Amino acid sequence: MSAAPAASRTPYEFFDAAVVRTRRLSPSIVRVVLGDPSLARVVSEGRDQRFKLFLPRPGQNAPVLPESLGADWYARWRALDPGVRGVMRTYTIRDTRSDPPELDVDFALHGDLGPASAWARRARPGDRVAVLAPVRRGNGGVDFRLPPGADAVLLTGDETALPAVAGILAALPEGIPVRALLEVAHPDDRLPLPTKADADVQWFVRPRAAPSPLPAALASTPLHGRTPYAWLAGEATAVRAQRRHLVRDRALPRQAVTFTGYWRRGTTEDQLLARAARPAERTEPEAARSPAPAATAKA
Numbered sequence: 001m002s003a004a005p006a007a008s009r010t011p012y013e014f015f016d017a018a019v020v021r022t023r024r025l026s027p028s029i030v031r032v033v034l035g036d037p038s039l040a041r042v043v044s045e046g047r048d049q050r051f052k053l054f055l056p057r058p059g060q061n062a063p064v065l066p067e068s069l070g071a072d073w074y075a076r077w078r079a080l081d082p083g084v085r086g087v088m089r090t091y092t093i094r095d096t097r098s099d100p101p102e103l104d105v106d107f108a109l110h111g112d113l114g115p116a117s118a119w120a121r122r123a124r125p126g127d128r129v130a131v132l133a134p135v136r137r138g139n140g141g142v143d144f145r146l147p148p149g150a151d152a153v154l155l156t157g158d159e160t161a162l163p164a165v166a167g168i169l170a171a172l173p174e175g176i177p178v179r180a181l182l183e184v185a186h187p188d189d190r191l192p193l194p195t196k197a198d199a200d201v202q203w204f205v206r207p208r209a210a211p212s213p214l215p216a217a218l219a220s221t222p223l224h225g226r227t228p229y230a231w232l233a234g235e236a237t238a239v240r241a242q243r244r245h246l247v248r249d250r251a252l253p254r255q256a257v258t259f260t261g262y263w264r265r266g267t268t269e270d271q272l273l274a275r276a277a278r279p280a281e282r283t284e285p286e287a288a289r290s291p292a293p294a295a296t297a298k299a
């Protein structure tokens with residue numbers, strides 16, 4: 001890929017990057033640090049800032065992408081042989097640094113069933129990837145938006161949502177009451193979550209292969225505040241149940257609940273994308289959402 005245009009009006013651009021180092025943060029979570037001088041142009045808005053990661057398939061040393069990465073990149077990527085084209089997955093920018101330019105991604109490991117989890121388990125310095133990452137603020141890839149007048153925050157999520165929860169907690173104003181219900185696979189996955197907010201973090205360790213404990217935990221948890229704002233992410237079925245409970249049983253206005261299925265049990269992200277492309281199934285989890293395929297350019 002060539003150098004980026006000097007002044008881009010597109011909110012997301014493609015970057016080549018390589019693994020700089022990895023660190024096992026806990027039994028289920030590995031941090032992969034990506035680096036490349038071009039990553040200096042990435043502009044993360046923090047919180048739950050999403051991006052697309054492209055991974056090589058076994059036997060490839062870099063992800064195969066279309067030759068032209070203009071506004072029609074998504075159609076061109078889909079037109080490539082599905083067995084050859086780079087694996088595309090959605091992740092959260094956990095952190096960025098400028099000197100040297102680096103981008104952190106925290107992967108929740110779930111074995112070798114998924115290509116992204118399998119790749120992250122084995123990632124080594126020098127492994128090549130591509131990222132479709134934001135290059136300006138207002139890029140449309142942040143869902144957590146505290147409404148004016150919200151006097152308390154509810155966060156729920158599993159280990160895939162921990163990077164986003166960490167980013168949201170780090171960004172919240174001093175003293176705002178927050179209740180976070182967080183689900184992990186192992187007691188040592190309960191990572192520190194620094195914040196200036198007045199946060200009450202409750203952890204739930206999920207027994208192996210058990211369904212999410214979060215819908216039941218939420219049902220027995222009082223809400224803070226008179227006008228709370230809720231942000232929910234994690235396994236899609238569990239997220240939907242929590243959202244329904246908040247809107248139907250707790251009478252939260254729909255616009256006070258932001259919810260995102262980060263993955264769906266028994267379904268790959270490729271299958272979710274294919275379903276999202278079918279108009280009748282537009283309610284699928286948000287794998288296909290921003291960065292909008294048409295709104296990107298080649299870096």
Ligand SMILES: Cc1cc2nc3c(=O)[nH]c(=O)nc-3n(C[C@H](O)[C@H](O)[C@H](O)COP(=O)(O)OP(=O)(O)OC[C@H]3O[C@@H](n4cnc5c(N)ncnc54)[C@H](O)[C@@H]3O)c2cc1C
Nearest residue numbers: 091092107108110114115116117160264265266267268269
């Ligand atoms: C906006 C957004 C932000 C995200 N941010 C992060 C992030 O920062 N860190 C992170 O780890 N994930 C994150 N995810 C979730 C991640 O994209 C999915 O877990 C993805 O499916 C992983 O790809 P894979 O190739 O490993 O598995 P896939 O090939 O997509 O799926 C293979 C199988 O594994 C199952 N599966 C997928 N994920 C899990 C899981 N976590 N636990 C158990 N089974 C699973 C699927 O149901 C399927 O049966 C995010 C998702 C979205 C939409």
